[in-house]
Amino acid sequence: MYAAAHVVADPLGDPTGSDAVDWDSTLAFRHHLWALGFGVAEAMDTAQRGAGLSMANVWSLIRRTAAESRAVGGTSVFGVTTDDLVEGGHTLDEIVASYERQLELLEDVGGAAIIMPSRALAASARSPEDYVGVYQRLISASRDPVMLHWLGGMFDPALAGYWGHPDLHQAAEVVLEIIAPAPERVVGVKVSVLDAELEIEFRRRLPPGVRCFTGDDLDFPRLIAGENGVHSDALLGIFDPIAPVASTALHRLESGDREGFLRALEPTIPLSRHLFGQPTHHYKTGVVFLAYLTGHQGHFRMIGGHEGARSIVHLSQLLRLADRAGLIADPELAATRMSLLLRMSGVD
Numbered sequence: 001m002y003a004a005a006h007v008v009a010d011p012l013g014d015p016t017g018s019d020a021v022d023w024d025s026t027l028a029f030r031h032h033l034w035a036l037g038f039g040v041a042e043a044m045d046t047a048q049r050g051a052g053l054s055m056a057n058v059w060s061l062i063r064r065t066a067a068e069s070r071a072v073g074g075t076s077v078f079g080v081t082t083d084d085l086v087e088g089g090h091t092l093d094e095i096v097a098s099y100e101r102q103l104e105l106l107e108d109v110g111g112a113a114i115i116m117p118s119r120a121l122a123a124s125a126r127s128p129e130d131y132v133g134v135y136q137r138l139i140s141a142s143r144d145p146v147m148l149h150w151l152g153g154m155f156d157p158a159l160a161g162y163w164g165h166p167d168l169h170q171a172a173e174v175v176l177e178i179i180a181p182a183p184e185r186v187v188g189v190k191v192s193v194l195d196a197e198l199e200i201e202f203r204r205r206l207p208p209g210v211r212c213f214t215g216d217d218l219d220f221p222r223l224i225a226g227e228n229g230v231h232s233d234a235l236l237g238i239f240d241p242i243a244p245v246a247s248t249a250l251h252r253l254e255s256g257d258r259e260g261f262l263r264a265l266e267p268t269i270p271l272s273r274h275l276f277g278q279p280t281h282h283y284k285t286g287v288v289f290l291a292y293l294t295g296h297q298g299h300f301r302m303i304g305g306h307e308g309a310r311s312i313v314h315l316s317q318l319l320r321l322a323d324r325a326g327l328i329a330d331p332e333l334a335a336t337r338m339s340l341l342l343r344m345s346g347v348d
Contacts, residue, residue, distance in 0.1 A: 001224075001250060002039040002077060002213070003239035004046035005030055006287050007053065007061065011301045020303045021057050027068050029296050030076075036247040038239060039075035040065060041114065045155060046237040046284060050119070052304030055084055059105065066109045077147065077235075078106055081116040090120045092134055099138050107143050114147045114190065114235075119158045128164030128174045135178045139185045147213070147235075148186060150175060152193035154280040168193055172202045183207035190215045190235045194280070196223055203232055217276045217283070221249075221265040225258050237283060238272045241290040245326055271321035274314075282309040286318050293319060293334040294327065300341060312345040 008026045013019035030040050042065045043049050043058050053061070062078050069076040080102035082095055090098075095118060106113050115138055125131055139146060150171075153160030163171035179186050189206065191199045192215030200223070203212035214223040214232035223232040239246050249264035275286040285306055292300040300307050319328075319338055328334045342348075 001037075001233060001239070001246075002041040002075075002235040003033050003243060004041040004044040004235060004237045005033060005240055006284060006291065007047045007057075007303065008288075008291070008297045009299075009301045009303045011299045015301075015303050015305060016052065016054070020052075020054070021061070022297070023060075023064060025297050026061070027064060029291065030065055030068060030074070031072065032296065033240075033243055034069070034072055034074035036243050037250070038243060038247070039077065040069065041077050041079070041235050042066075042111075043079045044114070044116070044149075044237075045151065045281075046240060046287060048284060048303050048306070049079060049081070049116070050083055050156065051281075051284065052302070052306065058083070062106065062111065063109055066111050070110075076111060077114050078109070078111040079114045079116045079149070080106055082118040082120045085120045090124050092121075092124065092130060095121050095124065096134055096137050096141075099134075100141055103138070103142050112144060112147070112187070113142060114149050116149045117151045117156070117159050117162055119156070122159050122162055125164060128177075131163050131174055132178050136181065139178070139182055142185070145185050145187045147188050147190060148175065148178070149190045149215075150192060151190075151215070154194060154278070155192055156281055168195060168198050172198065172205075175202075176205060179207060179210060183210050186210050188213050188233065191232075192216070194218055194276075199223060199232065200227075200230075204230060217272050218269075220272070221262050221269065224250075225253065225262055237287060238268070238275070240287050241275070241294075241322070242268045242271070242325065242327060244329075267325040268327075271318070271325045271327075274317055274321055277314075282306075285309040286315070289315050289318060290322055290327070293322065293337055295330060295333055300337075312342065312347065315341070 008022040010022040082098040085098050163174040165171040188211030190213040196219040212232045213235040217238040249261045253261035276283045291297050
């Protein structure tokens with residue numbers, strides 16, 4: 001199981017520059033996840049990939065996490081996409097070349113690749129066949145088997161209609177077509193479309209050996225628990241803030257206690273549904289806010305000023321829901337920090 005991890009901004013750095021990241025706190029959080037038994041999904045959208053994290057910091061983050069992961073025997077996977085391309089139209093060959101550059105850099109680092117969606121491809125593709133051609137070329141070009149990432153438009157509006165179809169069922173057919181010629185080259189597919197029934201249908205149709213990783217932060221417990229012998233693995237942003245509770249729950253599932261697993265995670269569902277509420281792509285603000293309340297970082301600042309993406313009312317409700325979910329280990333610290341934020345927001 002993988003947690004997509006956030007980055008900690010340097011509050012004294014330029015929020016758009018190379019000094020924007022507090023590396024010590026960022027890496028300490030990854031050690032927190034590894035210690036709880038999670039793998040780390042690095043440089044994904046949870047880490048503000050495509051939302052303020054510069055290319056220089058993307059690769060510094062990947063290299064640092066890979067080194068720390070090896071040092072402690074942790075598991076990590078790493079996102080690659082086409083964010084070195086400037087905005088505007090690009091040929092499919094240019095898009096493939098961008099992906100291949102990042103795959104080569106990742107091979108030098110020594111990490112497993114998640115082929116993330118490409119905004120450039122979403123803007124340039126003219127048919128589902130364009131997606132099929134690009135992805136099959138990438139699967140063939142990668143030295144090692146890869147994971148594919150299906151990220152819905154609710155997480156990134158620029159990806160609406162990805163795979164060449166606005167209809168998710170038709171989009172699923174394209175993903176299956178991409179995998180079909182060489183399923184042994186695909187570790188799995190991370191499905192982040194917030195449609196549990198579609199995911200259940202999709203995972204049943206995956207070729208043997210290709211895993212479904214749920215990215216459904218709204219219905220993840222039942223998707224992980226599975227039914228009729230079929231389940232989803234997980235690569236989730238919600239595992240970042242709920243890691244202690246999720247770790248306990250997953251140990252219950254591993255011991256065969258399916259109902260205990262579901263009971264343990266039930267209090268986290270209202271929290272996750274609030275955190276990922278519309279506009280869903282602002283969920284990262286809540287993730288960082290909870291890291292601040294629980295003492296994993298000393299401030300509530302984000303790269304690019306994204307701490308302002310959610311209202312004080314939204315954040316106050318997050319605190320209440322996190323407390324009900326058993327995530328506030330130090331209530332005094334959380335209350336003090338919430339009080340400071342309220343006063344800064346003009347609330348006595």
